[in-house]
Amino acid sequence: MCGLLGFLSADGNASQFTASIEKALPCMRHRGPDEAGTWHDDDAVFGFNRLSIIDLEHSHQPLRWGPEGEPDRYAMTFNGEIYNYVELRKELQEAGYTFNTSGDGETIVVGYHHWGADVVRHLRGMFGFAIWDTTERQLFLARDPFGIKPLFFATTEAGTAFASEKKCILEMAEDMGIDLSLDRRAIEHYVDLQYVPEPESLHAGIRRLESGCTATVTPGGELKQTRYFRPQFPAQKVAKGTEQELFDRIARALEDSVEKHMRADVTVGSFLSGGIDSTAIATLAKRHNPNLLTFTTGFEREGYSEVDVAAESAAAIGVEHIVKIVSPEEYADAIPKIMWYLDDPVADPSLVPLFFVAQEARKHVKVVLSGEGADELFGGYTIYKEPLSLAPFEKIPTPLRRGLGQLSKVLPEGMKGKSLLNRGSMTMEERYYGNARSFNFDQMKRVIPWAKQEWDHRDVTAPIYAQSKNMDPVARMQHLDLFTWMRGDILVKADKINMAHSLELRVPFLDREVFKVAETIPHDLKISHGTTKYALRKAMEQIVPAHVLHRKKLGFPVPMRHWLAGDELFGWAQDQINASQTDDIFKKTAVMEMLNEHRNGVSDHSRRLWTVLAFMVWHGIFVEKRIDPGIEQRDYPVYL
Structure with missing residues (x-):
């Protein structure tokens, strides 16, 4: 939902940048084609493009609100959805506050006045927002815990610009004096990992507010970030007699999340592939919308489509199903558009089929649900089984393990056991870099002669690993993926590619209450009985069709x-x-x-x-x- 853009002046001359905001705002009209607006005072300029989802006739932005005696104290722009806004609104009304709209955005600014920066801990949803306090003369920025919604910023002597899309800041670069040279460290990280990791962008002068963070800045001051979300994944065992209680908690949390994610004043559909994640979401969504539409995509080439399985699932749960088949010609023609929408490249070929299925879905609905986040929360990637296969190496003294690694290097390529010896010789911090890696360093030097080894994946992953040293091996891998692969690839394409078609994508797995249950699952109930996401599969036994329950993950495969x-x-x-x-x-x-x-x-x-x-x-x-x-x-x- 929507796109925000703003500027905080360093010297009280914000009005001089109103024209810059007006020039840049149409660059992301795709995020909010329903209406636009601006507001400014001496210090701040806010611009907004709205995709109307809740409270269609009101909730215009930039939104103004103030408590009794201070009318219009705050100005806010907000991108996203707050799914528990009904409950928060009631709580704040009982505390004595009045509301001027019936939308979800106003609960944020009222909550900010009531709780201060801790408002983010009360929000259940996806968001990037900016609140300007005209009394305290302070700007407050925030992103949701997982990074579903983006927020870029740039600071120069002129002030600080912030936006949902980087291309808007690029439009303002000349007026602000932003450094647009390419960041070579970010380039190397991209080539290594196939995405640009937060907080970097490929332009040296533009950065991203990290997921799960807030920031404050005053006119002429530095932007100060604070992390409010830190996954714990506490190590614990579940007694055999209480395993079913855990499975039931998962089912209840997900069902409640889907119910909340269905809140909208427009039609909500659902993406549907052949896997358990999207099928679980669509099945639960059908309970709240008997006329649910589902959408999938595929290719004509055999082995690169889940169209048949998705159609079988759609028939089993009783929904109308719409399919888009993508040709190689369509694929190539769409690539320049997709790269423009992305702001920074993401080298994930599944972006293209997602682009076309989103385009098809937008012909019928304004909001879709999807299954992103289930793998990271519930242990769904096959690579998460690796600690089990490498467990024997943990008992071998380190010098001997290193020797096995040297031995693996002289073994012929393709020889059975070569990869096992190599990976077994390394620590997790050395061998696991997340779910995607395009080039190792030797391969990178072939195409990037200036590459520096100190700028490899460990430059990104080491600080994240340092936070998870007390977690079990599977949880450490999940923790790393939450802060790398998921927010760098999965959620970037989920936001940018769907918003390219003015289609709001919602992800019920990435919900505060679902995560509270997911992070308590012990590793032996994630990777168990020869499968991944074991606890989730058990929780969904009475919900998803049987033919989907134990299918291997395929995703959007591209030939x-x-x-x-x-x-x-x-x-x-x-x-x-x-x-x-x-x-x-x-x-x-x-x-x-x-x-x-x-x-x-x-x-x-x-x-x-x-x-x-x-x-x-x-x-x-x-x-x-x-x-x-x-x-x-x-x-x-x-x-x-």
Whole structure:
């Protein structure tokens, strides 16, 4: 829901930046095409694009509110949804406060007046918001615990700009004097991990407020961040007799979350793949909307689609189901648009089918539910089984383990046991970097000669691992993914790609109350009985169709390996490499060699190639200005 943009002046001349806000705001009209507005005083300028979901006739933003005797003390812009706003509103009314709207946004600003910065601990939802206190002359920024909704910022001598989308700040860069040089450390992190990790962005002068954080800034002052959300995953066992009680708690929490996530004054649909996560959400949503529509996508190539399984699930739960099949030509044509919407590249091929299924869904609904977050909360990735297979290595003295690692290096590629010896020789901090890694350092040096080894994945993961040293091995992996893969890839594409079509995506698994239950699950009920997400599967036994309950995770598989080697995308990839003006970043002859090796079957370079190609398209749009992404929103008039 919506897009916010604002500026806090360092010298009381905020009105001078009103034109900058008005110029930048249409860049994200896709986030809120229903209406727009601005507000300013001497210190602050707020701009807003609204996607109307709750309290359609009111709840206009920027929203003004104040307690008795101080009318309009606060100005707020808010992106997201607060699902417990009905309960919070009642609590605050009982405390003596009055409301001017029936929407969810006003509960935030009233709650801020009542609880101060602790308001974020009371909110159950997804959010990025800014509140300007005209009495205290302080700006308060906040993001939801998991980072579902984005918030970028940039600070210069002129002041601090903040926005839901980086491209809006780019539009203001010249007026503010923002450093738009590329951050080479962030580039290396991207190439290593296939996404730009928080709080970085590829532009040196623009950063992101981290998930689960708040920040305060006063005119001319520094932005000070505070973390309010720290996952615990407390180590504990569940007595055999009480396991079912845990499964029941999971089911109740998820059912309650879906009920709250269905709150809207517009139609809510649901994405539906062939897995347990989206099927559980859709099944529970059907209880609250008998006419629920579900949506899925796939490809014509065999083995790269869950369309048939999703259709079977839709029939089993009794919902109308809509399918979008994506062709290679559609895939290639959409890439420039997708990179523009993303702000920074994410080298995840599933972005493209998501783009098309979101486009199809928006023809029918304004809000969709989805299953993101279930794997991170409940232990769903197959890699989470690794601590079990590597447990024997933990008993081997460290020098001997290191020796086994050296031995693995001289064994022939593809030899059975080579990978096991190599990974068993390392600590978790060394071997596990999250759910995606495109290049190791040696591979990176081939295409980025200037790469520095101290800027590898451990530069990102070490501080996160330091916070989880007392957790069990599976919980440590979950903890790392919450702060890397999930917020860097999963939630970026969930927000940016759906909002590209003015479609609000809601994720009931990433709910405060669901997490309270999920973080108490012991590791032997996450990875158990030869499967992942064991506790969740047990909790859903009476809810999801039987054919889905124990299916392996597939997600949105994309035939990228075949397409880059074949006529579908090989020529397109050649053209991108030849045209890209990234010679100061990549050794383009090495990239072309990789493409030819991939085509000839020498090695599967598909993930690495896609990482480089996605960056080249992004660079062509935002740096070279060579590629026109063909975004109609750029032509929208300023209608404030």
